[in-house]
Amino acid sequence: MITLDELLERDKKREQDGFKRKIRIGRIVKPGAGNREKIIVIPTTVEEKFVHDDTMLVEQSPGEGEPTGGTGEGEEGDIIGEQPVRPEDGDGQGEGDGEGPGEGQGGEHEMEANAYELGKVLSQDFELPNLKNKGKKRALSRYVYDLTDKNRGVGQILDKKATLKKIVETNMSLGRIPDVTRINSAGFVVSPRDLIFRVLSREKQYESQALVFFLRDYSGSMGGKVTQTVVSQHVMLYSWLMYQYERQVETRFILHDTEAREVTDFQKYYSYKVAGGTKVYTAFQMVNEIVEKEHLARDYNIYVFYGTDGDDWEKDGKQTLTEIEKILTYAARIGISVVKHAYTGTKETEVEKYIQASGVLDRHSHLIKMDVMGENVDDSRIIQGIKTLIS
Amino acid sequence: MELVNQHVKGIMEECKLRARDAGLRFDDETLEYIVTNRDLIELSPKTMIPTLYDYWVHDVRVLSGKGMYEAYPSNPYETVINTRPAISFYNDNNPDWLNVMIFYHVLAHIDFFQNNLYYKNTWDVDLAGQALADKRLIAQLRSEKGRWVDYVIEFARGMDNLVGFHRELNRSLTRDQGHVPDRIDFYFDRFLQKIKSVPQHVYLKEIDRYNQCRKDHTDFLGIVVEQYPEFEENFQKEKQKNIPGKLDVMEYILKYSPFLRKEENEWMKSVIHIIRSTSLYFQPQIRTKTMNEGWASFWHAHLFLNDERIRGHETDFAKVNATVTAMPKVGLNPYALGLRLFEHIQEMEDKGRYSLGYFQLKDAHLRTKYDQTKNTGLDYIFSVRENMDDFSFINTFVDQEFVDRHHLFVAGKRFNPQRNTWQYYIKSRKMDEYKQMIIDTLYHPPDIRVVEGKTRNGVLYLDHRFENKPLKQDFIENTMIGIEFLWGGPVHLETSVPATVSQPGAPYINFWDPGAAGRPADSRKPPIQWKRVRFVMKDRKLHKQEL
Numbered sequence: 001m002i003t004l005d006e007l008l009e010r011d012k013k014r015e016q017d018g019f020k021r022k023i024r025i026g027r028i029v030k031p032g033a034g035n036r037e038k039i040i041v042i043p044t045t046v047e048e049k050f051v052h053d054d055t056m057l058v059e060q061s062p063g064e065g066e067p068t069g070g071t072g073e074g075e076e077g078d079i080i081g082e083q084p085v086r087p088e089d090g091d092g093q094g095e096g097d098g099e100g101p102g103e104g105q106g107g108e109h110e111m112e113a114n115a116y117e118l119g120k121v122l123s124q125d126f127e128l129p130n131l132k133n134k135g136k137k138r139a140l141s142r143y144v145y146d147l148t149d150k151n152r153g154v155g156q157i158l159d160k161k162a163t164l165k166k167i168v169e170t171n172m173s174l175g176r177i178p179d180v181t182r183i184n185s186a187g188f189v190v191s192p193r194d195l196i197f198r199v200l201s202r203e204k205q206y207e208s209q210a211l212v213f214f215l216r217d218y219s220g221s222m223g224g225k226v227t228q229t230v231v232s233q234h235v236m237l238y239s240w241l242m243y244q245y246e247r248q249v250e251t252r253f254i255l256h257d258t259e260a261r262e263v264t265d266f267q268k269y270y271s272y273k274v275a276g277g278t279k280v281y282t283a284f285q286m287v288n289e290i291v292e293k294e295h296l297a298r299d300y301n302i303y304v305f306y307g308t309d310g311d312d313w314e315k316d317g318k319q320t321l322t323e324i325e326k327i328l329t330y331a332a333r334i335g336i337s338v339v340k341h342a343y344t345g346t347k348e349t350e351v352e353k354y355i356q357a358s359g360v361l362d363r364h365s366h367l368i369k370m371d372v373m374g375e376n377v378d379d380s381r382i383i384q385g386i387k388t389l390i391s
Numbered sequence: 392m393e394l395v396n397q398h399v400k401g402i403m404e405e406c407k408l409r410a411r412d413a414g415l416r417f418d419d420e421t422l423e424y425i426v427t428n429r430d431l432i433e434l435s436p437k438t439m440i441p442t443l444y445d446y447w448v449h450d451v452r453v454l455s456g457k458g459m460y461e462a463y464p465s466n467p468y469e470t471v472i473n474t475r476p477a478i479s480f481y482n483d484n485n486p487d488w489l490n491v492m493i494f495y496h497v498l499a500h501i502d503f504f505q506n507n508l509y510y511k512n513t514w515d516v517d518l519a520g521q522a523l524a525d526k527r528l529i530a531q532l533r534s535e536k537g538r539w540v541d542y543v544i545e546f547a548r549g550m551d552n553l554v555g556f557h558r559e560l561n562r563s564l565t566r567d568q569g570h571v572p573d574r575i576d577f578y579f580d581r582f583l584q585k586i587k588s589v590p591q592h593v594y595l596k597e598i599d600r601y602n603q604c605r606k607d608h609t610d611f612l613g614i615v616v617e618q619y620p621e622f623e624e625n626f627q628k629e630k631q632k633n634i635p636g637k638l639d640v641m642e643y644i645l646k647y648s649p650f651l652r653k654e655e656n657e658w659m660k661s662v663i664h665i666i667r668s669t670s671l672y673f674q675p676q677i678r679t680k681t682m683n684e685g686w687a688s689f690w691h692a693h694l695f696l697n698d699e700r701i702r703g704h705e706t707d708f709a710k711v712n713a714t715v716t717a718m719p720k721v722g723l724n725p726y727a728l729g730l731r732l733f734e735h736i737q738e739m740e741d742k743g744r745y746s747l748g749y750f751q752l753k754d755a756h757l758r759t760k761y762d763q764t765k766n767t768g769l770d771y772i773f774s775v776r777e778n779m780d781d782f783s784f785i786n787t788f789v790d791q792e793f794v795d796r797h798h799l800f801v802a803g804k805r806f807n808p809q810r811n812t813w814q815y816y817i818k819s820r821k822m823d824e825y826k827q828m829i830i831d832t833l834y835h836p837p838d839i840r841v842v843e844g845k846t847r848n849g850v851l852y853l854d855h856r857f858e859n860k861p862l863k864q865d866f867i868e869n870t871m872i873g874i875e876f877l878w879g880g881p882v883h884l885e886t887s888v889p890a891t892v893s894q895p896g897a898p899y900i901n902f903w904d905p906g907a908a909g910r911p912a913d914s915r916k917p918p919i920q921w922k923r924v925r926f927v928m929k930d931r932k933l934h935k936q937e938l
Contacts, residue, residue, distance in 0.1 A: 002450045010447060013538060018931065020869065023451060042455035045448055047545075048866035048873075049552050050837050050855070050884075065804030067818055067828050069728070071718040072798055074817050080802070081721070082812040273811075 155197020230307030284323035310349025317354030335389030499690035546873030555639035650879020685729015737768035871928035
């Protein structure tokens with residue numbers, strides 16, 4: 001069986017022969033609870049043919065999905081169920097039409113393992129330049145021992161406060177404390193089970209050398225392909241960093257509209273959607289707050305990647321630029337991707353305008369990069385964008 | 392991949408006997424193989440034909456299939472392929488009772504393959520053998536021409552849905568059944584009435600004369616030819632007309648492409664031919680999915696329930712059967728739908744409801760009680776399985792009784808912005824809408840043909856007969872690049888696109904005027920207006936021209 005590498009090698013040759021490449025690296029994110037989101041990395045390709053486009057008819061009534069069959073009781077118009085919206089943003093390129101059943105979206109696999117694989121493919125086959133290694137500390141994981149676990153009955157150190165609480169509790173339930181304002185401790189009954197001890201336990205501690213903030217605009221204007229493109233780029237970046245730093249990457253995810261919020265995992269990062277306005281600075285401000293509060297600048301290479309459609313209510317970008325300047329004092333790189341809606345044409349967006357005008361790109365050319373692309377770009381352009389952002 | 396053992400084969404042979412007694416018809420020989428799930432992943436991109444030609448898209452699909460399998464480990468019960476002998480694949484961990492059920496299911500599939508008339512053109516070919524020969528040819532070409540073989544495969548597959556399946560079928564069916572009118576039919580039905588427009592009394596006189604000739608065993612046509620010397624010529628012309636002359640796009644290119652005619656490109660023709668015949672081979676399968684699965688599910692239940700080997704496994708069977716044939720609350724399951732429709736048809740026919748009497752009955756109560764106890768339902772569904780495809784099956788037999796009986800409805804799905812959810816609701820319980828919804832899911836490639844009159848000066852001119860569904864725009868460019876390559880010159884495609892440009896409504900307003908963010912979009916768009924345009928592919932560049 002042919003390997004992925006061979007397939008990609010063959011795909012490269014298409015360009016020599018004057019045809020477009022056809023293989024894309026598909027990423028399928030299967031939503032899962034908490035940090036258990038899964039990513040599956042697969043090559044995909046579409047066989048183009050003349051086929052009917054059914055979406056056109058669906059578009060006729062906005063907000064309506066494609067109808068399907070159903071069975072059960074109820075009157076016409078009855079609502080029979082609902083499902084949280086999970087936009088396909090960030091999803092892999094679906095398979096071609098008519099591939100038969102069983103090919104749903106999503107999949108189970110360890111996100112990390114597969115993202116690692118994708119990163120490997122990206123840095124080998126797409127020839128991304130290596131990130132500069134700031135290398136403060138060698139990344140390693142170690143164990144520390146601490147008296148953190150509690151144990152009833154036996155143990156190393158008696159936790160007096162907890163024990164006393166327990167004794168009072170026991171005596172109350174036995175009815176030995178008739179008046180809580182006048183407690184006579186001489187009359188307490190003490191059960192051996194009331195003694196609470198601290199025991200030594202092994203705590204795993206990681207030191208990581210890279211911390212990556214992924215920021216994106218999720219305001220109302222970010223609909224459709226723009227979000228998909230931003231998220232695609234961020235998945236690739238994430239995967240590649242994972243490979244480069246041998247899984248010692250920590251990630252934080254921040255979304256913003258007129259306010260910023262941190263979300264716990266990638267699934268939320270890619271799927272959340274609101275219809276609010278846009279204040280770009282809030283996201284950068286939150287980065288500064290987190291870094292300051294958690295003293296992150298000392299131990300980490302900090303990378304900040306931001307994706308937007310370029311829209312900002314703050315036309316002059318004053319606050320955004322202030323926050324960015326602040327980040328530049330400690331960050332290893334800020335990468336800003338502006339993905340333009342098709343309808344903006346060649347017009348410069350607000351974010352582009354004020355970033356360019358501020359001259360920050362020139363003053364800190366080694367620390368901050370900006371890349372501007374259209375919403376309909378393909379994978380190779382997205383990868384090109386990553387090269388720009390980390391060059 | 393290995394054949395099943397003798398014990399399992401014994402079970403299969405036993406099943407064959409009983410299936411035949413029940414009326415199913417199929418060849419004696421079948422082959423059953425044990426396969427692993429991994430084998431199946433590797434087979435499925437090749438539409439389960441182990442000997443199909445190699446192609447890199449299959450490899451991509453295998454790799455992604457493996458990813459999918461990691462995500463959704465599944466354990467298919469069986470797969471049957473339409474070859475001679477019929478081949479079927481199984482997992483090796485099935486208990487005997489389950490094998491009995493699966494074998495009945497498989498035998499019904501084989502019966503369907505070998506009796507449904509849409510498969511007629513596959514009856515005389517052993518696909519596994521044919522595919523192996525094709526695979527070898529392609530492998531040999533690849534060793535000579537390298538990756539250009541794959542480009543030709545790619546471009547040929549780009550139009551392999553434009554094959555004239557129905558025309559090919561029509562050709563072979565009419566040849567068999569003499570539907571090309573003979574001279575007598577032609578004389579009375581067309582020649583006298585349409586061409587000569589003779590008055591009625593002349594027509595009747597000729598009929599009398601014909602009957603007289605039959606009685607006397609004398610020659611009838613002799614006098615006709617004397618009277619109308621042009622008769623024979625007219626008849627020959629008519630015969631030609633009835634054999635559809637139009638070539639499909641692939642055939643046309645094969646026959647007339649100046650590029651393929653060059654000696655150094657001759658080899659491409661065999662590749663295109665392989666792609667075309669492979670596509671034709673699978674057409675009936677795509678077009679009878681619901682029927683085929685319904686038919687198999689109908690028989691595995693019917694036969695297994697009357698088989699003593701089910702004893703002790705009734706609940707096991709119920710469980711497996713339910714997972715295969717339950718009607719989903721929302722969604723479509725071809726197994727379930729096809730099964731229920733066959734059962735429905737059988738019952739309707741048993742009660743004699745496919746009749747004028749029932750049709751004219753308007754009283755709902757009397758309709759539910761209507762029963763002529765004809766009991767011809769079983770024969771009837773056998774003829775349905777012989778003569779219909781998914782479209783005619785659904786279009787003919789999905790009626791209000793069927794929809795009501797199974798509480799079917801069209802499930803709508805709409806976005807609820809307040810709750811940020813998709814809401815599913817009962818959109819319609821009307822038979823027409825339900826039927827239309829199913830029909831919309833059926834395979835239906837666009838009707839695109841070569842316009843010979845406009846194909847000149849090296850330009851291939853294609854026309855898309857518009858059926859209120861536009862072509863998928865993203866795919867047009869690459870498809871046309873492929874056709875241009877094989878044609879060896881510019882390609883024009885006439886089709887329809889929406890005249891009113893669909894604007895990105897709400898986001899557009901949001902973007903420039905954030906204050907309007909919450910404004911609800913106008914939910915009533917005017918119906919789409921269509922206009923004809925011509926896509927022009929020249930030197931691998933696509934242009935669009937207004938017509």
